[in-house]
Amino acid sequence: MTGFRLRSLLLIVAVALAAALPARGAPAGGVLRVGLDVDAGTLDPRLANDTTARRVIEQVFDGLVELDPQLRVRPALAESWTQVSPTVWVFKLRRNVKFHDGSPLTAADVAFTYTTILDPALRAPLRGLYTPISRVEAVDNETVRFTLSAPYAPLLKYADIGIVPKAVVERAGAEFAARPVGTGPYKFVSWQRNSRITLEANPEYWKGRPRLSQVVFNIIPDNTTRAAALESGDVDLIHSPLSPQDVARLKTSNRLRVTEMTGLGITYLNMNMADPIIREARVRRALAHLIPQRTIVRQIYREMDRPATSVLLPAWSGVYTEEIAQPGHDIARAKALLAEAGWTDSNGDGVLDRGGQRLTITLRTHSEDPNRVQVVELLLSILRSFGVDARVEITEFPGLLQALLSGNYQVVLVGWLGLVDPDRGMYNQFHSKGSQNWGKYANPRVDALLEEGRQKADPNERARIYREVARIIATDLPYYVLTYQGYIVAVNRRVEGFTPIPSGSFRALWATTAP
Amino acid sequence: MARYAGRRLLLLVPVILSAAVVTFALLLLLPGDPALALLGQEASPEELARFRRLLGLDRPVPVQLGLYLWRVAQADFGRSITLDAPVLRLIGATLPATLELATASIVLAVVVGIPLGLLAARRRGTVLDTGTMLLAQLGVSMPVFWLGVLLILLFAVRLNWLPSFGRGAPLLSVLLAGDGAAALDSLRHLVLPTVTLAFFNLALLSRLTRWAMLEVLEEDYVRTARAKGQRERVVLSHHALRNALLPIVTIVGLQFGNALGGAVVTETIYGWPGMGRLVVQAIGQRDFPVVQGAVLVLAVLFSLFNLLVDLTYALIDPRIRYE
Amino acid sequence: MAIIAVIVLAAALPRLFTGASPEALDILARLSPPSAGHPLGTDHLGRDLLSRLVYGARLSLLVALVSVGGAALIGVVLGLLAGFYGRWVDTATMRLVDTFLAFPAILLALALVAVLGPGVGSVIIALALVFWTQYARVVRAVTLAEKAKAYVEGARAIGAGDLRILLRHILPNVLSPVIILATLGMGSAVVAESTLSFLGLGVQPPAPSWGWTLAFGTRYLRDAPHIATFSGLAIMFTVLGFNLLGDGIRDLLDPKFRPQ
Numbered sequence A: 001m002t003g004f005r006l007r008s009l010l011l012i013v014a015v016a017l018a019a020a021l022p023a024r025g026a027p028a029g030g031v032l033r034v035g036l037d038v039d040a041g042t043l044d045p046r047l048a049n050d051t052t053a054r055r056v057i058e059q060v061f062d063g064l065v066e067l068d069p070q071l072r073v074r075p076a077l078a079e080s081w082t083q084v085s086p087t088v089w090v091f092k093l094r095r096n097v098k099f100h101d102g103s104p105l106t107a108a109d110v111a112f113t114y115t116t117i118l119d120p121a122l123r124a125p126l127r128g129l130y131t132p133i134s135r136v137e138a139v140d141n142e143t144v145r146f147t148l149s150a151p152y153a154p155l156l157k158y159a160d161i162g163i164v165p166k167a168v169v170e171r172a173g174a175e176f177a178a179r180p181v182g183t184g185p186y187k188f189v190s191w192q193r194n195s196r197i198t199l200e201a202n203p204e205y206w207k208g209r210p211r212l213s214q215v216v217f218n219i220i221p222d223n224t225t226r227a228a229a230l231e232s233g234d235v236d237l238i239h240s241p242l243s244p245q246d247v248a249r250l251k252t253s254n255r256l257r258v259t260e261m262t263g264l265g266i267t268y269l270n271m272n273m274a275d276p277i278i279r280e281a282r283v284r285r286a287l288a289h290l291i292p293q294r295t296i297v298r299q300i301y302r303e304m305d306r307p308a309t310s311v312l313l314p315a316w317s318g319v320y321t322e323e324i325a326q327p328g329h330d331i332a333r334a335k336a337l338l339a340e341a342g343w344t345d346s347n348g349d350g351v352l353d354r355g356g357q358r359l360t361i362t363l364r365t366h367s368e369d370p371n372r373v374q375v376v377e378l379l380l381s382i383l384r385s386f387g388v389d390a391r392v393e394i395t396e397f398p399g400l401l402q403a404l405l406s407g408n409y410q411v412v413l414v415g416w417l418g419l420v421d422p423d424r425g426m427y428n429q430f431h432s433k434g435s436q437n438w439g440k441y442a443n444p445r446v447d448a449l450l451e452e453g454r455q456k457a458d459p460n461e462r463a464r465i466y467r468e469v470a471r472i473i474a475t476d477l478p479y480y481v482l483t484y485q486g487y488i489v490a491v492n493r494r495v496e497g498f499t500p501i502p503s504g505s506f507r508a509l510w511a512t513t514a515p
Numbered sequence B: 001m002a003r004y005a006g007r008r009l010l011l012l013v014p015v016i017l018s019a020a021v022v023t024f025a026l027l028l029l030l031p032g033d034p035a036l037a038l039l040g041q042e043a044s045p046e047e048l049a050r051f052r053r054l055l056g057l058d059r060p061v062p063v064q065l066g067l068y069l070w071r072v073a074q075a076d077f078g079r080s081i082t083l084d085a086p087v088l089r090l091i092g093a094t095l096p097a098t099l100e101l102a103t104a105s106i107v108l109a110v111v112v113g114i115p116l117g118l119l120a121a122r123r124r125g126t127v128l129d130t131g132t133m134l135l136a137q138l139g140v141s142m143p144v145f146w147l148g149v150l151l152i153l154l155f156a157v158r159l160n161w162l163p164s165f166g167r168g169a170p171l172l173s174v175l176l177a178g179d180g181a182a183a184l185d186s187l188r189h190l191v192l193p194t195v196t197l198a199f200f201n202l203a204l205l206s207r208l209t210r211w212a213m214l215e216v217l218e219e220d221y222v223r224t225a226r227a228k229g230q231r232e233r234v235v236l237s238h239h240a241l242r243n244a245l246l247p248i249v250t251i252v253g254l255q256f257g258n259a260l261g262g263a264v265v266t267e268t269i270y271g272w273p274g275m276g277r278l279v280v281q282a283i284g285q286r287d288f289p290v291v292q293g294a295v296l297v298l299a300v301l302f303s304l305f306n307l308l309v310d311l312t313y314a315l316i317d318p319r320i321r322y323e
Numbered sequence C: 001m002a003i004i005a006v007i008v009l010a011a012a013l014p015r016l017f018t019g020a021s022p023e024a025l026d027i028l029a030r031l032s033p034p035s036a037g038h039p040l041g042t043d044h045l046g047r048d049l050l051s052r053l054v055y056g057a058r059l060s061l062l063v064a065l066v067s068v069g070g071a072a073l074i075g076v077v078l079g080l081l082a083g084f085y086g087r088w089v090d091t092a093t094m095r096l097v098d099t100f101l102a103f104p105a106i107l108l109a110l111a112l113v114a115v116l117g118p119g120v121g122s123v124i125i126a127l128a129l130v131f132w133t134q135y136a137r138v139v140r141a142v143t144l145a146e147k148a149k150a151y152v153e154g155a156r157a158i159g160a161g162d163l164r165i166l167l168r169h170i171l172p173n174v175l176s177p178v179i180i181l182a183t184l185g186m187g188s189a190v191v192a193e194s195t196l197s198f199l200g201l202g203v204q205p206p207a208p209s210w211g212w213t214l215a216f217g218t219r220y221l222r223d224a225p226h227i228a229t230f231s232g233l234a235i236m237f238t239v240l241g242f243n244l245l246g247d248g249i250r251d252l253l254d255p256k257f258r259p260q
Helices: A004-019 A051-058 A107-119 A164-179 A223-231 A244-250 A281-289 A293-301 A331-340 A370-385 A396-407 A424-429 A444-456 A459-476 A509-510 B002-029 B034-041 B043-057 B061-073 B085-123 B127-141 B142-157 B173-179 B178-215 B220-227 B232-270 B275-284 B288-316 C002-012 C048-085 C087-101 C103-117 C120-147 C150-157 C162-198 C209-220 C225-253
Strands: A030-036 A066-067 A074-075 A079-086 A088-093 A133-140 A144-147 A185-193 A196-201 A214-219 A237-239 A256-269 A360-366 A387-394 A411-416 A479-492
Touching: A004 A164, A004 A293, A030 A051, A051 A196, A051 A214, A066 C120, A074 A079, A074 A459, A074 B002, A079 B034, A107 A133, A107 A144, A107 A164, A133 C150, A144 A396, A144 B085, A164 A196, A185 B002, A185 B085, A185 C150, A214 A256, A223 A237, A223 A244, A223 A479, A223 B142, A223 C209, A237 A396, A244 A479, A256 B061, A281 A479, A293 A370, A331 B173, A331 C150, A360 A370, A360 B232, A370 A387, A370 A411, A387 A396, A424 A444, A424 A459, A444 A459, A459 B220, B002 B061, B002 C103, B034 B043, B034 C103, B061 B288, B085 B173, B085 B178, B085 B232, B085 B275, B085 B288, B127 C225, B142 B232, B142 C162, B178 B232, B232 B275, B232 B288, B232 C103, B275 C103, B288 C087, C002 C048, C002 C209, C002 C225, C048 C087, C048 C120, C048 C162, C048 C209, C048 C225, C087 C120, C103 C120, C103 C162, C150 C162, C162 C209, C162 C225, C209 C225
Parallel strands: A030 A214, A030 A237, A360 A387, A360 A411
Antiparallel strands: A066 A074, A079 A088, A088 A144, A133 A144, A185 A196, A196 A214, A237 A479, A256 A411, A256 A479
16 A cells, blocks of 8 residues: 555656656757747738748748848849839749749749739738739749839839749638748748747758758747747747847846847837827927937837937938937927917916816827837826826727727827838828828928839939938927837857848748757 | 426527627627738728728628628638638637646646645644645635746746746647657646646635535534544545535536636736637737637537536535426 | 725725825836835836835725626626516526626626726726626525515515515525625636736726736836735735635625535
């Protein structure tokens, strides 16, 4: 009896110990385990609209071109291209490129990819980026011609979208999104929803065989859990979005290497120009003067993001300049501006008013981003102590978006991501007919400049145009740009050869090893 | 009894139907629709309008509801809007993970909670009793997400004993296949989420067990058994435990339902690829077909468990009669 | 009892416990550990944590009290009607109860808050709508039992109306289980509020909600463990207090009553 008990006790202890021991190391050949924040919605490059889908798709597919770390356009599936006229582009394809199923890449596949994106029936989320394209045709097996309805300078930057094999897509239908076949460095192996996506090396990759034998993307939604997984060695690589406090800690670990750079996103205050209070320029300027930008960046973002100077991104080399400035932190100036506009505390209740109306401002943001919630909480307290009847409304992102689209807001703290080009960051936002001009900002000079920017390919001309727009925006303040979002990658030191790219792209995985 | 069970089962139909209607109404009232969630802020108003048309969101509400109910009646849950897959397949992929977690947590709660409660009852008034009950009180009072984060910090990050996220291969299938290494890996992944999810139920169960035991120990037949000079062990195991188990069993049944619901928070913390997370995510992304399908499946499971509990109650306690 | 007394006192007279304002903020001193100036340290925006928690007691009690009160009210009214009138009233009520029970509680609360828009009012309504079913079930069961008793028949025989019988004879019997359930339910409501805040849909800032503080505290667990520790303890002890109180009341009022 006692012997049996002892034995079963030992057995339990052994099982418990075994369960507590770390798993065996990865097999030789190099497996890289990446931690990402959300599951992919689809693995069809034409339909992708989330960052995970893009990261995985970059490994499985190639575009006609690819963007290097400086966001310059480099040849990929297209070996070369020429602009025959302002509205006609011709791409020459690389020879002997094969899809993962062994079939060769042809011009018909390229034409099919773009034609289906433009077809409303496909429901491609980024279709709007390509609508200036009126026709895409295969001239011969290696030549594709794009015809535009109007000159569209940013087109090349969007030509990095993955090319799909026509025959496979037509055979698989909607299932293609779950079993993608491309030309990229890694082949699709399996996809466990909400858990992991596994890829393996494509030995016949046109650039050469990738070094890693396998790449596993693990989905870990919580920022802090994801950072913890990197620290405990459960994954080898994580990247933005990360929490500032985790980044500060990851940097002190000697097992990890952390790379920080300015990314392609901004965090900004969207001011509704149609709101009776906010429409007044002096109120917007006063708001801007009240924002302790440097303190926010230092304390809440812990320098993970940088204080922004204008709507121009540092990553737009040639266009970016530090010479443009938004109104700085200056409380006295804010007070004076509001007084000029007639907002004073006439009845001594501690709240500014004008003609019997209280100065009420509601700040909104979305609950998914704790940093933005903190910024809004801080601004609320500053505005209140300044005599503004300030309120806060924090909702989920779709709810916030609905408020933005319907114009039912005053001031919203929100962000843009993936602004690869000035046109992408300004045209739809500030053009009076722009599709994301939710605050109804209208300035004829800005409209004219933005139209001109689309037609100019010359870098100097574009710099002049977009700098002028940015200067006007910094004065009119339909946006107050709070930060340039940082792009941060943290990797285990055993990983070698990974070069981070500000767009968040993982193109460099082709040359990465993880012995 | 059988007739009663049959009638109750039949009554599930209107309940499920009204659950479907309630879900539909809630989704309709949510600010932000699937088109917005899917296209994001890059969408133009025209694209949004086109999407709404494609999704059928532009039709009159009664028509939408009618079509929805008609499809549900045919067991057609549609396709996910954001995940680009049939809803049934998504549920099929995530439900086993949730069931595995819920079952493991109930097993843990039962295996640890009941003996703790028995021990406390037997040593009533000792330090052991007070200690256990204090722990149980704390367990019932602790917010689940707080416990989860604390456990990750201690066992995954500080001690590095257990993985901090995710799930191994399905435990049942690797066990059946006899793959020891994979089973171990699955177990290691299962430990922290299970403990987190089980803690509340474990605490509750140990309290209830102790209480039920004390109650039974007061009963006449136990006194009689004792008076007849039977050994304490026999009294406890043969007379007291058997009777005390009755209320405990029903509570365990109820707890399984609770565990399915509690999995929502636990799965979010540990990145467990289960149905709770699927639904929370789908609500956040306004993926209506997934929310509708998953809530319906959960509702059926929930109602079945409630029914099961009621029936067990009736079986155990002959005093309860049903018309 | 003592725990609840302290918490109620904190809610009623916060000045007794702290001189600091819960909204005064010093961003440069954020996440600082306990010190003489801030006995429990500061939170993620540099506000005095002790003061946040003390003033938070008022909010937590308010949410718990009103939502549990609302749930009990709905439950008692529907339960009485269902138990007393039986037939279709009973059937309809119980199917309604089943429908609500078919949803996992936290999911239903989450969806309701999302629909109503975040804020104290929405949280209260959502929790009341989630919790009412247990009261309805218990009240209905007690009403059924009481209705069958002789004295109700007697009252009816001497010509008492339905309302009179319900209020004078049945309601008093229903009260003790409801009070016990409600006391225990207060604790659940405090936890539920904090869970909603953790999932991002709770009371709106700058209200000093415990759940909100704890939710943020878990994000800063590594750097500033005092936030999650103290706010977690505040929640835990409040719930503990209500549970003990509930147990005590149960022993006092009705030793036979079993919570379902």
